[in-house]
Amino acid sequence: MPLPHPLPDEIVDLIARRFRAIGEPMRIKILDRLRTGEATVADLTLGLGAGQQNVSKHLGVLADAGIVGRRREGNKVFYAIVDESVLSICETVCGTVEQQLRELHRLLAPTAQR
Amino acid sequence: MPLPHPLPDEIVDLIARRFRAIGEPMRIKILDRLRTGEATVADLTLGLGAGQQNVSKHLGVLADAGIVGRRREGNKVFYAIVDESVLSICETVCGTVEQQLRELHRLLAPTAQR
DNA sequence: ATATTCTACAACTGTTCGGTTGTTTAGTAT
DNA sequence: ATACTAAACAACCGAACAGTTGTAGAATAT
Numbered sequence: 001m002p003l004p005h006p007l008p009d010e011i012v013d014l015i016a017r018r019f020r021a022i023g024e025p026m027r028i029k030i031l032d033r034l035r036t037g038e039a040t041v042a043d044l045t046l047g048l049g050a051g052q053q054n055v056s057k058h059l060g061v062l063a064d065a066g067i068v069g070r071r072r073e074g075n076k077v078f079y080a081i082v083d084e085s086v087l088s089i090c091e092t093v094c095g096t097v098e099q100q101l102r103e104l105h106r107l108l109a110p111t112a113q114r
Numbered sequence: 115m116p117l118p119h120p121l122p123d124e125i126v127d128l129i130a131r132r133f134r135a136i137g138e139p140m141r142i143k144i145l146d147r148l149r150t151g152e153a154t155v156a157d158l159t160l161g162l163g164a165g166q167q168n169v170s171k172h173l174g175v176l177a178d179a180g181i182v183g184r185r186r187e188g189n190k191v192f193y194a195i196v197d198e199s200v201l202s203i204c205e206t207v208c209g210t211v212e213q214q215l216r217e218l219h220r221l222l223a224p225t226a227q228r
Numbered sequence: 229a230t231a232t233t234c235t236a237c238a239a240c241t242g243t244t245c246g247g248t249t250g251t252t253t254a255g256t257a258t
Numbered sequence: 259a260t261a262c263t264a265a266a267c268a269a270c271c272g273a274a275c276a277g278t279t280g281t282a283g284a285a286t287a288t
Contacts, residue, residue: 007146009139014211015204016139023133024246025126032121041265054247056266066214075255075264085206090129092199097128100180138276155235168277170236189234189285 021065022086026050027058030079031086034068038080135179136200140164141172145200148182152194 007015022028029048033039041059045052059079062068069082081087121129136142143162147153155173159166173193176182183196195201 005146005150007143011208011211011215012139012142012146014214015142015207016137018207018211019133019137019142020245023130023135023137025123025130026246028126028129029121032119032126036119042263051248052265053249053267057246060266066210072254077265083210085210089203089206092203093129093132094125096180096197096199097125097132100128101125134275140276156233165278166235167237167279171276174236186285191235 018065021061021067022089024058024061026054027062028090030055030058030062031067031081031090034079034081035087038071038078040076040078042076044079132179135175135181136204138172138175140168141176142204144169144172144176145181145195145204148193148195149201152185152192154190154192156190158193 022031026048030044033044033047039047041052041056044050044059045055048055059068063070063079067081067083067086068079071078071080136145140162144158147158147161153161155166155170158164158173159169162169173182177184177193181195181197181200182193185192185194
């Protein structure tokens with residue numbers, strides 16, 4: 001909490017960068033997969049139905065943001081979530097999204113209400 | 115937490131959209147300002163040193179995402195944070211960013227260590 | 229009514245960024 | 259050494275987006 005209130009631009013940029021690192025569908029899927037434990041690029045490529053280069057690129061973004069870390073073992077590179085705080089953040093957002101979805105269904109399904 | 119684990123694409127998109135709504139410097143500044151209470155577009159324009167149209171546009175994005183809400187009073191439109199969860203999220207991220215900054219300073223200031 | 233103030237909308241521009249393709253590096257096996 | 263696998267790097271293309279400019283709508287004042 002010792003952050004100054006009129007946040008300096010540097011800090012603001014860092015925060016924005018962090019949010020944008022997470023705010024991409026493929027990267028969210030990667031994080032969702034990594035929640036169950038570390039995985040190699042090949043694992044993620046198969047599980048997500050994306051190209052290897054694409055997955056590798058997104059992993060690079062997440063690694064640069066300090067959210068995931070690499071561990072080399074022989075031929076393969078294992079990725080794992082390093083910053084555990086993203087999990088709690090995602091849970092919070094998921095909760096809000098759930099609530100929004102419920103509202104949407106309530107609004108978009110008037111047939112069941114009349 | 116009743117969200118299915120292999121998250122469906124729709125949900126993933128919603129989550130990503132939400133993160134991207136926050137992941138922009140100007141919008142973070144707006145939210146930081148709104149933390150102290152509601153404000154008009156003119157207030158924000160003055161306080162943030164940005165154009166009125168620009169501020170209004172960003173407020174529109176935040177409103178579409180359901181993060182802020184409007185309240186009209188005569189000539190002016192007051193904006194306020196509606197989704198309180200973004201505050202806790204921002205605090206978490208700020209904490210992580212702080213930690214990163216401390217690490218950076220430790221790494222980039224070796225003169226004081228030798 | 230007209231003028232003024234505050235806000236939102238529309239069109240344009242430059243940049244950013246995601247995805248694909250092709251290539252390259254690192255490690256292992258034969 | 260060559261051959262093979264795994265992962266990363268580089269270049270391109272197209273879509274999305276932030277910021278500016280100009281304008282339009284809504285409320286108040288004269």
